[in-house]
Amino acid sequence: MKRKITLLLLAILLAYAPYVKAQHTYQSVIEPLKNERWWGGLVALGHQMPYADQLNRQDMARNNLNNQVVPLMISSQGRYLWSDHPFRFEVKEGRLMISSDYEKLTPIVAGTTLKEAYLAASAKHFPPSGNLPEESFFSLPQYNTWIELMYNQNQADILEYAHQAVAHGFPKGVFMVDDNWQKYYGNFDFKPEKFPDPRAMTDELHRMGFKVMLWVAPYVSADSPEFRLLEQKGYLLKAKGSNKAAMIRWWNGYSACYDVTNPEAMAYLKQQLRENQAKYGIDGFKFDGGDVSYMDGEYDFYEKSANANRYMEQWAAIGLDFPYNELRAAWKQGGQALVQRLGDKDYSWRATQLLIPDMTAAGLLGYAYTCPDMVGGGQFSAFLNIEKFDEELIVRSCQVHAMMPMMQFSVAPWRILSKENSAICAKFAQLHQQMGSYILEQAKHASQTGEPIVRNMEYAYPHQGFIDCKDQFMLGDRYMVAPMVTPGTSRTVVLPKGKWRDDEGKTFKGPKVMTINVPLDRLPYYEKMK
Template sequence: MKKNRYLSIFLVSIVLLTVCRTASGQHKSEIPVLAGERWWGAYTALGAAMPFEAADRSYRLGADNLQNQSAPFLVSSLGRYIWSDAPFTFRFDGRKFLIDSPVGDVRAVKAGKTLREAVILGKNARFRSNGQTPPEGFFSRPQYNTWIELQYDQSQEAIERYADDILAHGFPAGILMVDDNWQRYYGNFDFKAERFPDPKAMVDRLHAKGFNVMLWISPFVSPDSPEFRELQSKGFLIKQKGTNKAAIIPWWNGYSACYDLTNPAAFAHLQRQLERMQREYGVDGFKFDAGDTYFYDPATQDYHDKNARAVDHLQRWGELGNRFPYNEYRAAWGLQGSPLVQRLADKNHSWEALQQLVPEMINAGILGYPYTCPDMVGGGQVADFSAEAQERLDQDLIVRSAQLHALMPMMQFSVAPWRVLDAEHLGYCREAAKLHEKMAPYLLETAAQAAKTGEPMVRSMEYMYPNKGFWDCRDQYMLGAKYLVAPVVTDEGKRTVRLPRGTWVDDQGKRFKGPLVMEISVPLGRIPYYELKR
């Protein structure tokens, strides 16, 4: 559907249904659900629960990002959207949204008649895409992250061996992400000399083999380090409430101080450190981790910006990434329409976790983050791939995960398939990586469309085929407007495929006329997908 058609129907009517203000200045709104209306949005991590069902809990958008992207943006199957310029708290009781906002009334806006119209018109009204995409390599080649294989034992020798093994086992070179503990300590941006005797030479050799190189970083600073003392003296760290002392914040790697990115001078200082890394070592970019809102609490911390909220610090972390084309994020607030690479939160090695990937990718796109990777092939939890867990490893699951990644905007390996798989399963993973390469021209075309129009790359069936009974379809999706992908996400080796109206040709060349519902058996070496011909 053309953009000008959307604009022609953008006669927005605002429906304010019930609003009252509490004595504390909070604004409470009730937005009833219309007959047959279903809603998506708010949190990427809630994708598997979409559309929203009644829940006996409140969601605090300003305080918890559920380890992934979040936004004050909800959209409905009947063309309405909910937006706020500030984070709010909400509950859904099955009949209405109960919204508590600190800054003003929250309204439901009538933008069109379908989920697709609500998404596109809501985005165009609130956050337009800037026309830029991440570098081509994110879409055209696999990514490789050293986390599962090396954990905190990063070294020049091990990283180069990992890269050599990728090529030796017939996988294409791609973007190589060096994960945590390459640096001397947090807040320092030099390689550990005892583990990296010549990091510049390492990066040069990786480049010569066809890899781009990214480094894991965080905004945290190890206490009692030279960098800590310098940054504290300059006022570049988040402070304890009411003091000039740096706040010491607990996170998964212990207790650390943290850059105050609401301070323009601190922001610029950190940017200069990263640019220096690029000049000295030739690295292409950075994996920006640990920006989650739950680390930041204006009630106990002071910021340079006296009005800063937790989400503001997370947004500044994202703005830093916009200075570096090669970037990756797992947590995000704001900046929809920017060329920021996102990843789903770490998943465990299970079929249940695999089933979460499609709906979460759909929800990320709805929120305005189209350039997203579905975590790591087989899962991103170290314990699942330890020597002790080897007997519980499901090789079929790793193959099905790789196949799903192959027909997503991006795919990322971490556990080395050649270490944990037999020859047959390894071959299927290699084929999945090559299928992703084969799909690269279409992925790049779809990414360019997302940058221009704001439409997601991964789209729900309800998004593309509204009011046709697809609202509860969570295990297949449209990749752009051309391909329907029906991955196997259970251990049964079969699935139901629901084809909408049209002529479809599958990955084996077979032709089908929709609408059609069919049960298919899927051998391990196949991922079913269907191209729309007309």
């Protein structure tokens, strides 16, 4: 009998061995090759990539920095590291220092360029699924009510926002109703005092030509009917060793949350969302929250081997059941048909300068279908108590978005800008629509090959001096985009080799460095000629 019990325990240990932390830590010191620099880990650090000689320690198991996390590092000299588990990393005097509780990590040699390293890692560890989110994401602007309405989501103002967008010449697109439309978290009915007839609202938005999405999160308000029902069913995440629902402190206070590692709980949640769709005519959902940074306690997950990173991975995966989806936090999930968004950016020139490097970092971590937050910024506190807006900043932010895979408005240009500058924003929203067929073509290419839609210049033109270029990017392999990300009307452009035609019809032969004039109504971009 003892022998049988021992064998059973051994079998259990072997089954869970890949997921169990080691009793000690594995350390790796990766000596740099000549001219080697590293990208990877956290999308929110894109503006620091490639990492310089010094980078403070980053822990993927503790903080996602309000954005996506991927256990991947890739180098300009064709090497990469991958783990299925979170690890810690830092850079000291050019050396990449890796610390893991699970395994010893060593670099894989995949070639001699950033592109070769990325494509090899993608093919092996997060191959493209062949599927896309809804195609309209890639050609039509998105409109999110967050900055305009904040926590005062209501039917009258939502419809007014949509009508004003159309009246001011902005293309119809995907319309997102943000946080605080629900009675409370975990409930999926509209607040009756704010939405007297929500079905009539969505019907009107549809007649106007918009698709409609709602903000949702995995959290459940404590002491609500839903909380009591879900706790009874065993669908809530439990505090470790207590058999009681854990309380998670997130940006809206303390809430219980769905145990997203429980298949029955997730099936139930998806059923609630589909009932919401049928009742109110909703096309899809913005899946917010699920950040590993809020999971700072000890928990008993339904999936015994799960941890906070697995929780974040499973929350992101819910989007695969809804073609109209959007996420801001994810663990792994590269190559999947999920719309990702950069974390909330401030209303500032510095935040505008982060958009290009953070977007190219998202592409290098497997997230081709990414939106660069909101035009002008998505951090609502940055918009409070502003008497006069920097109109140049808003217009330039809009131009950066225009030739990205997606663009999203929140603060209303027609409210805060002059008539002339609002019209400039409408012009570039229309440019995004005009570029839609090409962007969609690149999205389909990404779904088959894994290649980013927005590409780092070093990725596209390796070892040609672009390693630290953070104010230009490639849209596919055809367009090089060089927006204004600082105040003023002139900038330096570095053209790669080849023949190029700019947005004004002028042709140039690269390689070439030039200073160009960029009036406020111009977005410089260069089409590569055959």
